[in-house]
Ligand code: BJW
């Protein structure tokens with residue numbers, strides 16, 4: 001493990017094009033629950049039961065209760081060592097692209113600027129009827145309504161069965177395909193299309209690195225699988 005960390009550190013120092021994909025595990029050390037860990041349930045419901053357009057159509061109050069609960073929890077969360085290390089890496093390698101599946105905004109809060117939020121942002125709302133969107137960090141009503149047309153608002157996030165914004169997906173694919181080094185950090189590698197980016201990067205010649213507490217479906221595929229907490233490992237890679 002120590003030898004691998006030294007090798008990956010040297011590769012990062014020498015890389016021109018760095019691409020990084022993060023998931024919920026990166027925010028775990030900030031106190032944000034992951035989706036599929038032991039703490040991944042809310043009221044006995046899984047993310048798949050709530051982060052879904054059908055769930056919203058069936059019971060918008062329940063889905064908003066889930067998102068309002070997460071917004072209030074996140075309001076007290078601060079970026080951790082992993083977020084700060086990745087912001088420091090961007091300062092050293094300005095062409096780096098950070099693709100995150102997280103909707104919590106903690107990479108921006110740590111000072112990263114070249115960030116793609118693949119699954120949207122929990123701090124934004126969009127209208128279910130018109131083109132109204134807004135960013136709002138203050139507590140929302142139980143069932144927020146559009147300022148423009150009065151219809152229901154929803155969180156501006158990507159739910160299961162919904163397409164990622166095509167421009168966003170294109171940028172992620174391009175970045176993975178042209179990376180010298182691709183790091184996948186704190187994601188279970190179960191949710192597509194993000195889960196396929198490490199494989200894509202490897203097929204296009206990138207050195208691939210995974211950092212995760214546990215093995216994932218990507219662990220056997222990547223060149224370096226570093227097992228442990230993202231904050232601890234990134235602290236060593238990017239001191
Ligand atoms: C630590 C740690 C520490 C903990 N340090 N590590 C191809 C095949 C099969 C299915 C599909 C397919 N293509 C598309 C699909 C359908 C679907 C999908 O992937 N389903 C699978 C579950 C089977 N994908 C979609 O629907 C996507 N849309 C799409 O592709 O459109 C086109 C299309 C549609 C339909 C059919 C075909 C094509 C959209 C996916 C949207 C996902 N949305 C969510 C909710 C976002 C809003 C919200 O936050 O509420 O995104 S679901 C949830 O999962 C969230 C996350 O971003 C995402 C990924 O989770 P993540 O980040 O990996 O978290 P965890 O909890 O799973 O893992 C945490 C990891 O951290 C663990 O490994 C821990 O070990 C680790 N860890 N502490 C380091 N300290």
Ligand code: ZN
Pocket residue numbers: 127128129130131132146147148149150151
């Ligand atoms: Zn509207």
